[in-house]
Amino acid sequence: MMDEREPKWYEQARKGPFQEARFTDSSAEQVMRRLRSEAEPARPRSRRMPRLAVVTAVILLLLAGAFYLKNGPIGRETPAGMVPVEEQAKPTDEALKKIAEQLMQEQLGQQLPFDKLDRMKMPGQAELTYRENEVADSWAYFWIDAETGEAASFSMRASYEPEAIDNTLIKQAGEKLQKLGYTGEFQATGLTRYVSYGRTADKTVQVINVVHAADADINFTNGVYVRAGFNVDQNEVSEELKQAGLEALGLVRSSSLADQLTRVVRSTIEGASDEITLYYGDSPGEGTFVTFDYTTQKVLDVADYSLNLVDLGGSRTDEEREEQLLSMDNAILQSTAAVIADKLYGINLKEDYTLVKNGPRPGVITFESHNGGPAIEATYNLDGVMYSFSIKRASNTL
Structure with missing residues (x-):
């Protein structure tokens, strides 16, 4: 509950900008006498002016006092948002939590377990985390101004x-x-x-x-x-498209294993072309697939992520694997990729594209077109085997 007693600055405002009441009744009388004497030479009808002038002077002095209290002496800069007499209180941890939890209730309609509050991670802001554990599907992150309590940004996810x-x-x-x-x-x-x-x-x-x-x-x-x-029902997929899928998949696979079609998914994005993806293998699958443009039936993506499972003996650390992936020769990688990409997309990868390695994602490379064409992203394993290709475009992730 807020303190009902008046803050000190209320009293200070009543006093004006000086510690003592300088503008007394005597001071007012002196001003009146001075104004009266200055008005004596005036024409007779101006004898009514002193009283008006006195009232005006009093008002101006009071306004000057209020301006002094708020802004300090004229010509001296006062920091924006600064309270001259008493510094504004900063939000406590509990107040910050209350702000975050109110936002969470408004946006999610539920309260997630509080995890932690960190004021040191980002200067001037407090980061608050709500989640049951690090792998929980539902979570909420808030970044709140530690001085004002205003939410700078937040991100939440919840399941229902x-x-x-x-x-x-x-x-x-x-x-x-x-x-x-x-x-x-x-x-x-x-x-x-x-x-x-x-x-x-x-x-x-x-x-x-x-x-x-x-x-x-x-x-x-x-x-x-x-x-x-x-x-999509598999019976609705043409035999020509099924055959094209197998041929595309055959370009990245190192064996001629018979691949069984297990699932067909159509993806649509407002304002973009539709896509259709054919999934293969025992896992209903996410690891082995071919994606086509739904209208033109041109290949967009092809992947067999089972080919990434190399060196399962654990003889190398993750850091060693990443270092080896990044150190592979660009010319060899581009030549290997060209054998597949040229057939998939009808391009000349070696002549018309430049290879760019993805440092934060070892094993991922991007081929940038010299002629304004779409970029192509590919992945490779420790043996230099290419196991996925993708035409880069607007994400269709839900």
Whole structure:
């Protein structure tokens, strides 16, 4: 509860800018006499002026005192936001937590467990973390001005069971998916909400709701559809596209193992071309796939991440592996990549592209086009084997 006693500066404001009341009744009388004497030579009808002048003088003196108290002497700069008499109190840790938890309740509708508060990580700001543990799916991070208590930025994620999802949103998700070509019976299994603030120039809150089903996911950002992904019946995929997938996959595989198609997913992004991905292998899969442009049926991505599993004996540390990946000869990597990329994309990788290694991600290289074409990202293992290629484009991650 706030202290009901008046702060010291109330009393100081009443006194004016001086420790003693300099402008007394006697002072006022002296001003009046001086003004009267200065007004004597004036014309007769100006005899009414002194009283008005005195009132004006008194008002000006009082205003000058108030200006002095607020701003200090004229000509001396006062730091912005500085209270001259008494420094403004800074938010306590408990006050900062209260601010963060109120924002969390407003945006997520739930409270996550408090983890830690750090005032030292970023000067002038306090970082607050809410999560059950380091691998929890739900979390919230806040960066709050440690002087004013104003939220500079925040990022949150939370998961919800189907019964907690607004029925209107579920209906909207099902109807939109059907318009996109989804033919299943949409049954929401959950929702993931992402909330962020402070990342955009206009400092608006961005709320992303991803509605999940067993065979579909759809993203609404600030209430507007953005992207979706949904399963497609394999019978709806042409034999020509299935064959093209196997041929593309055969370019990166070191063996001629028969690959069984296990899942087909169509991805759509508002304002961008649709894509269709064919997944292969025992894992319903994320590790072995080929992605095509849905309309042109040109290859966009091909990968077999099982080829990355090299040196499982653990004879080398992670640091040694990363160092070896980064030290591999660029010319050899470009030649190896060209054998595959030229057939995948109909390009001349050695002549028309420049290789750039990704330092923070050892084993990842980017080929930048000399002619304004899209960049190509590739990955390689410790044996120099290329196991994925991808045309770089707007992310279709939900």
